[in-house]
Amino acid sequence: MTADEDAVLAANEAFYAAFNAKDFPVMDALWARESHVACIHPGWNVLSGREAVMESWRGILLNDEQPRIVAGGASAHVVGETAYVVCRELVAGSPLAATNLFVREAGEWRIARHHSSPVAMVGG
Amino acid sequence: MTADEDAVLAANEAFYAAFNAKDFPVMDALWARESHVACIHPGWNVLSGREAVMESWRGILLNDEQPRIVAGGASAHVVGETAYVVCRELVAGSPLAATNLFVREAGEWRIARHHSSPVAMVGG
Numbered sequence: 001m002t003a004d005e006d007a008v009l010a011a012n013e014a015f016y017a018a019f020n021a022k023d024f025p026v027m028d029a030l031w032a033r034e035s036h037v038a039c040i041h042p043g044w045n046v047l048s049g050r051e052a053v054m055e056s057w058r059g060i061l062l063n064d065e066q067p068r069i070v071a072g073g074a075s076a077h078v079v080g081e082t083a084y085v086v087c088r089e090l091v092a093g094s095p096l097a098a099t100n101l102f103v104r105e106a107g108e109w110r111i112a113r114h115h116s117s118p119v120a121m122v123g124g
Numbered sequence: 125m126t127a128d129e130d131a132v133l134a135a136n137e138a139f140y141a142a143f144n145a146k147d148f149p150v151m152d153a154l155w156a157r158e159s160h161v162a163c164i165h166p167g168w169n170v171l172s173g174r175e176a177v178m179e180s181w182r183g184i185l186l187n188d189e190q191p192r193i194v195a196g197g198a199s200a201h202v203v204g205e206t207a208y209v210v211c212r213e214l215v216a217g218s219p220l221a222a223t224n225l226f227v228r229e230a231g232e233w234r235i236a237r238h239h240s241s242p243v244a245m246v247g248g
Contacts, residue, residue, distance in 0.1 A: 036201040038210050038223075045243045046210050046221045048199070075172070077160040079227055082206045084237055086162050086170050097170045099162075099223050099239040103203055113208055115223040117241030119169045 008076040008083040008102050011109040015100065016071040016089075022061040028054055032110040035103045040115040042096055067092040083109060088119075095119050132200040132207040132226050135233040139224065140195040140213075146185040152178055156234040159227045164239040166220055191216040207233060212243075219243050 011030065018026040031037055031053065039053040040046055041060075047053045060066055074087035081104040089096040101113035125133075135154065142151040155161055155177065163177040164170055165184075171177045184190055198211035205228040213220040225237035 035203060036208075038208075040210070040221050040223065040241065040243070043242060043244055045245060046212070048210065079159060079206050079236075080204045082203050084160075084162075084225060086164070086172065086237075088170070097164050097239075099164065099225075099237055101208060101223075101225065112203075113210075113223055115221075115239045115241070117164065117239070118167060119164070120167055121169060 002078065004078040004083070005076045008078060008085060008109050009074055011102055011111070012071075012074050012076070012085045012087065012100055015111060015114075016069055019061070020068050022066070024058055024061045027057050027061060030111055032103050032105055032112040034105050035110075035112045037112050039113070040117070042091075042116050042118055071098075082112075089116060095121060126202065128202045128207070129200045132202060132209060132233050133198055135226055135235070136195075136198050136200070136209045136211065136224055139235060139238075140193055143185070144192050146190070148182055148185045151181050151185060154235050156227050156229055156236040158229050159234075159236045161236050163237070164241070166215075166240050166242055195222075206236075213240060219245060 015030055037050050037053050038048045047056050070090040072088050076085045083102040085100040087098055089098050096116050097119045098116040102109040103112045161174050161177050162172045171180050194214040195211050200209045207226040209224040211222055213222050220240050221243045222240040226233040227236045
């Protein structure tokens with residue numbers, strides 16, 4: 001694994017840690033500021049642009065009923081200043097899969113896209 | 125819109141045209157050869173690597189029962205040699221949203237990731 005892949009996977013872990021810590025400022029800092037961002041939460045419609053995306057995260061992280069998320073099986077692929085991660089998610093026993101895209105901004109890997117959706121099973 | 129964005133949106137349209145034409149050789153040519161590819165079909169698990177991804181497309185395109193797909197509302201964002209598209213899909217009346225990632229290989233925009241999943245509604 002390259003140093004870039006390591007750094008991307010660390011950013012991916014930080015994303016899920018912020019989710020579980022319900023830490024909006026950290027979540028906000030993890031999202032890209034220069035690149036266009038978009039987000040598709042499971043079953044939601046496309047959220048496009050930083051304002052809509054961060055508003056959604058504020059709602060999710062402020063929701064006391066929001067269960068924790070368990071993420072695993074992440075793999076990262078770096079292409080220049082962007083990187084693609086796929087990983088599994090488990091929320092309240094339901095298996096999901098996520099595509100997370102990172103862009104390098106100011107030397108940091110920041111999230112530009114998060115697309116999460118239900119999958120048939122955890123393994124496979 | 126830049127020439128790169130135009131070219132990415134054309135590649136995105138070619139992807140859906142190949143789907144509807146059930147043209148496996150064209151679909152195969154549209155997917156990246158140098159970059160790692162992965163695909164998450166609606167409700168399926170993560171398919172990682174070219175062999176698994178193309179095997180899934182062969183099955184989908186050879187399936188006589190596979191309905192046509194209507195894609196729209198695509199927007200493209202180019203970051204160097206990669207590009208991100210989000211768009212809507214409509215399959216047999218069911219609304220979905222897709223994240224499609226393209227990488228530039230040999231001067232052509234080729235698909236490296238396709239993640240499609242159900243969304244709550246068509247508009248919004």
